[in-house]
Amino acid sequence: MRYIEPHAHMVSRTTDDYERLALAGCCAVCEPAFWAGFDRSSPAGFYDYFCQLTEHEPQRAAKFGLQHYCWLCINPKESEDVKLAEEVIALIPQFIKRPNVLGIGEIGLNKNSRNELKILEAHVDLAARLGQLVLVHTPHLEDKLKGTRLILDVLRNEPRIRPERVIIDHVEEHTVGMVLDAGFWAGMTLYPETKCTPARAVDILETYGRERLWLNSACDWGVSDPLAVPKAARELKRRGHPETQVDEIVFGNPKKFLSQSPNFKLP
């Protein structure tokens, strides 16, 4: 089986996971910029992180035969500090042309605050000005519904952003419909407890169809499973979905969306 892992925070994973991904059939892994679990103290911390995403991680992935791509931003959890966030956003243009950069992400909201919204809007403006794809994080747990609505309002109010060039990630049953109805792509994140399970993700695919949906593990430094996507593929097969449909969901769909970036090139 071949697949693309469209959302994995490999800086927080060991090479054991690169090996597992490669053995499971992964051909490319895409890594959005995220919260490290602590607040970085200065824009210099983000500069180093962007260097890690665009220089070091691709080399680490290549040792296991994997292509590595990344997205750049300051994540929502660190967006409450508007001054810091604006300084970090100002760094992004000098990295955006690096060969493994796909776009701006994972931007979004965390606690749905005014400052987070302001920085989300700044990122969307940057993406529009630079013609970049956008990957959006929707908030956790009880904050997801409100945050998704606010995010959709921001995106719909930006006429320079085309919905087919935006993926809104971490959808669940109560948000997937509004994201797809608005014309955006929707990502289902397969976490052991706090987001979707493989069975629920397959339920969503069976309910809404396979268009503009992808699966990801979003594996990071917390409780997460880097093999969540192949396990979801196994769940699809268990339910009787043919190989062609499984391939479409775990390989074709991510390839379709990501190929909108000229940097995304599979061998």
Place this chain on the structure above:
Amino acid sequence: MNRRQIVDLYFLEARSKLIDLAAFLDRAERAGGEDDFRMHALRAAFTQLLREPGEKSRAESVLLLLSDPTVEPLAQAPGKGATGAWPGNP
């Protein structure tokens, strides 16, 4: 797949999760202490499990019951974490 096949595939897993849920409720009661908004939220969500099929799926209804329904952005983020249920629900 038909219903029988779905039940064959998932019943034991659902049974296990149900028992885990029951044991969690027992454990919380045994521990004593004040009630918690998260437990209120769970109890409200239980009502969705046995209802008749409706416009929304049960999973969607449960998630909506556990969600913050307000629409105005917060003046300031009150920390970074989420709890799994909205404290503003009665």
